[in-house]
Amino acid sequence: MAADKLDGLAGVLDSSVILTTDEDMAPYLADWRGRYAGRARAVLRPHSVGEVSAILRWASATLTPVFPQGGNTGLVGGATPDERGTGVVLELGRLNRIQDIDTAGNTLVVEAGAILANVQQAAADAGRLFPMSLGSEGSCQIGGIIATNAGGIHVIRYGTTRELVLGLDYVLADGTIVHGLKRLAKNNTGYDLRNLLIGSEGTLAVITAAALKLFPRPAASASACCAVASPQKAVDLLSLLRERLVGRISSFELMCDGEMGLVLAGDASLRLPVAARAPWYVFIEVADSGGESVLVEALTAVLGRCLEDGTILDAAIAQNEAQAKAIWHLRFAVSEANRRAGPNVSHDTSVATADVPAFLAAVSAALKDRFPPARPLFVGHVGDGNIHVVALFPRDGFQGPAAFEATASAVNDCVFAVVQRFNGSISAEHGIGRSLAGHLPGHTDPAAYRLMRGIKQLYDPLGILNPGKVLSRA
Structure with missing residues (x-):
């Protein structure tokens, strides 16, 4: 990126928003597991929606890739910048206010950078329950949860994130602010654009605030x-x-x-x-x-x-x-135990609950046949059919990152072939991100995949929002 491009941004934003030193940017350039890492010209930490809009207007004018990032707790590289180093990371942690709690209507309005545990506590302080619960709830942010349509341990009763979101505010790639923060249980006015954003992983727009459903606290x-x-x-x-x-x-x-x-x-x-x-x-x-x-x-x-x-x-x-x-x-x-244990390839699969036993047996047999050194491990939300398949390899099993990535790709092919036999999904709650973008076309109806590309073109015609995530680069 030419220096004058960043200078143009510096003229719009306070200097505290822009991080450019290697030391300051380091925490934002690699994923939680250390599997994916990238480079960036700057990390931007806006204080307001207006600053988010200004950043995206600048990015559109300068054709600068923007990589939205929440708590950076994802497992598919969805919030990690690419290796080109021409883009900027847009980190939303400063947009973290809880704006309103309505106990009569059981709703909560919150900015995208709020930590999940803080939202849970705010609901509890009001005598209500926000039921989303994840292992990373002390650091993951609401915007990231919505952008990945996170699941967690309570899906069996309360549903995924999609069932918990009533309305969204977001900023389009050209800087346009869209106000959709309605707290309505019924809203049938045209196409449901909110649901396009939920699970879009920052590739269509940048979510800045959400209206969420609350529930009575169980006694x-x-x-x-x-x-x-x-x-x-x-x-x-x-x-x-x-x-x-x-x-x-x-x-x-x-x-x-x-x-x-x-x-x-x-x-x-x-x-x-x-x-x-x-x-x-x-x-x-x-x-x-x-x-x-x-x-x-x-x-x-x-x-x-x-x-x-x-x-x-x-x-x-x-x-x-x-x-x-x-x-x-x-x-x-x-998750922490697996990270300590050694090199592993993890998956976020789902099948019909009744098929879980046969699916686990088939995956275990396939992994043992194709990859004898690997230990097949399983954990997941069996109540909704979401099973995390993990292939754990010996610590000294690879000569370097390239050898591991080659094996990981083969393991993915092996597991996903079994998923396809059971008419399941290769991503239940973690998203597609960077790691599965190449697999998505083979596990999606071709007509549906063309529609996804058309939606991406409509929302982000310049292709600057989280490029290389969800949809492979054309």
């Missing part, structure tokens, strides 16, 4: 960890819980013993809730508006029956909040 909750012999037993348990605890299941997660071993090995203070290791574990949370003792009694009754008939091998029900947090910490610690 009681109960958590449990169960040991099961197989994924099929987990699905059987889910069916029984849905039958006996109608509408009260908030989370239902599955983890293989290999993943549990990595989590426990990473922190000596952690303890397995059940008496002995098992092939698989299920994490359960149920919530209700009634008394806690009644809820715990109902969950205990269902799990007691499952122990008797062999559906589960063992169960531990949390007796207090500390025990519940300890159970869920095991589930949330997976």
